[in-house]
Structure formats: structure tokens, C-alpha cells
Amino acid sequence: MGELIGLIGVGRLGQAIAEHLIAHGYDVIGYRRSSMAQFTRAGGRAAGSCAEVTQKADVVLECLPSVSAFESAMQGPDGIASRARRGQIFLSLSTYPLSVKKREAERIAAQGAMLLDCEISGTPVMVRERSAVVFVSGDEAAARQVNPVLDAFAGKHMYLGAFGAASTMKLIANHLLAIHNLAAAEAMLLGARAGLDPQTVIEAIGPSAGSSTMFRARAPMMARRQYEPAPGPFSTLEKYLGLVRQLARESKAPIPLFDTAAAFYDKALAQGRGEQDIAAIFDVLEQETTFHTNRSEPS
Numbered sequence: 001m002g003e004l005i006g007l008i009g010v011g012r013l014g015q016a017i018a019e020h021l022i023a024h025g026y027d028v029i030g031y032r033r034s035s036m037a038q039f040t041r042a043g044g045r046a047a048g049s050c051a052e053v054t055q056k057a058d059v060v061l062e063c064l065p066s067v068s069a070f071e072s073a074m075q076g077p078d079g080i081a082s083r084a085r086r087g088q089i090f091l092s093l094s095t096y097p098l099s100v101k102k103r104e105a106e107r108i109a110a111q112g113a114m115l116l117d118c119e120i121s122g123t124p125v126m127v128r129e130r131s132a133v134v135f136v137s138g139d140e141a142a143a144r145q146v147n148p149v150l151d152a153f154a155g156k157h158m159y160l161g162a163f164g165a166a167s168t169m170k171l172i173a174n175h176l177l178a179i180h181n182l183a184a185a186e187a188m189l190l191g192a193r194a195g196l197d198p199q200t201v202i203e204a205i206g207p208s209a210g211s212s213t214m215f216r217a218r219a220p221m222m223a224r225r226q227y228e229p230a231p232g233p234f235s236t237l238e239k240y241l242g243l244v245r246q247l248a249r250e251s252k253a254p255i256p257l258f259d260t261a262a263a264f265y266d267k268a269l270a271q272g273r274g275e276q277d278i279a280a281i282f283d284v285l286e287q288e289t290t291f292h293t294n295r296s297e298p299s
Helices: 012-023 037-041 050-056 067-074 098-109 124-128 140-145 147-153 165-193 198-205 213-224 234-251 256-270 278-296
Strands: 004-008 027-031 059-062 089-092 114-121 133-137 156-159
Touching (some): 004 012, 012 027, 012 124, 012 147, 027 050, 067 098, 089 098, 098 114, 098 165, 114 140, 114 165, 133 165, 140 147, 140 156, 165 198, 165 213, 165 234, 165 256, 165 278, 198 213, 213 278, 256 278
Parallel strands (some): 004 027, 004 059, 059 089, 133 156
């Protein structure tokens, strides 16, 4: 067996990471509250608690779905913070308010261990395809030490500097994602209303200067109106809407395009589309323009 890596949170994202690590010769011990069957079938070792993972692995990756799940895993008698030991390195791969990550980093540091602020720019599908990018910030020596682990599952990873830089960069990336996704929907709807075949629009714009990663990924879904299963649901994007707004307020930076886009995502969530992929913003935009067009027609 190779070096033992810990993994807390073996959902869709964690499972993809685990399979890459195992394929690269790492021994992986993981914990989640629900079924570990898929993880163990892939060659992972199931632990009974966060504490067990922390006790057995020198490098521990965390990818939990919410602040409450993160705080629950960190705190308490069976939590990570109480079992962390000197020289141990933790990678927090999920997005939480930076104040939360900093607080838990201090708990870890009190035990002589190190927590790195890391963020994945990409969906679980992109992680599986090794096309996601991992942003890393915090202690530089610790970041260098875990480079081989990052190499095993990330298409690219970048060290960005002081703790918190990765979280900030992820918000900037998702700021652009929200805008580009709405722009793709706007372009697809414009083409359709102008009489162009949607597939022709995709084939022409995809390789052009006006394209984007979001257009290439979401325009085909918009054309098919295929929004489930969702590689990137509205419910996942929801927390970023508030965090980006908060970052803009604190930074005193204007975000007029994001504010416009966010209003459409808010409408999608209000319509109960939380589990649909964000490509469904096409339908939200179409409904909005149809409503305004009909309302302006003379009686």
C-alpha cells in the first residue's frame, strides 16, 4: 500500500477525488455519514468517524457540503480539531465563509497541525475528467508538501499565497461563471429568436472568439432543455451569490453585471428549480422576455 490519505466527505466530489488517489497508488481512508459502498468498491477503506480518519492519516482532505457539516466534523470530542497532531496537514476543499475557515484553522494550529485553504474550480464531473483547477493558499511549505497529492487528482493546481486567497479566487471564478452562463443563455435565445438553428449557433460560436467554457458546456444543454441530472445545480450556486455580494461590499468593488445575473438566479430558485442545472437559466430568461413582450402588446 502507498501513503495513507484521509478523506472526510465522500459525496460526488469526494468519490471522484478518492478514485484518482487510489489509481495513483495512495491508500485512502474515508468517512461519510451515509453509505460508503461505492467508496469501498473503488478500493477505499471505510472509517467509523472523523476522529478515526484524523488519527490514521498524515494528510486529510475535507470536502463537506455545508458550514454546519464542516463545523460538526471539526468540533466535539470526536472532531478533527481534538485529534489533530503536530505536522499533520489538512486541506479544506469546500467553500465556506472565510471567517469560518480561519476559525477552524486556528483550532487546528493549536494542535501543531496546519489547515490549507483550498478551493476546486469545477464540478465533480470535471474532477473526474481531471479538468478542474484547485486553488491553494496558506502555509507555503505545507502546500509544497502536498503537491504530489494534488497532482494525483487535479488537472492543474495553483498556490496563490496567504490563507484566504484561494477562497477569494473561487468567488471571482464563480462570479464569472454566473455571468457567462446567463450570457450563453442570452446568446442562445437571441439566435433562436433571430431564426437560427440552435445547433448551428453552438457549432459556430463554440470555437469562436465569443465563446466561453460555460457556453461550450451549457449551450448544448440549453438547446436540448436537458437540465437533470444536474452537473451544477442552482442549489449549489446559491451560496456563492451571497458570498460574491459580500466580497464586493467588503472590497468596495462594483459588480453590475453580476447583480443583473444574480437576479435571474434568484428567480430560478424562487421557481423551485434548485435541483435543475444552471443551464435552465435559459428557460427563466425565455419566460421573462415572453412575459414582457406579451405585456407590451396592445389590447
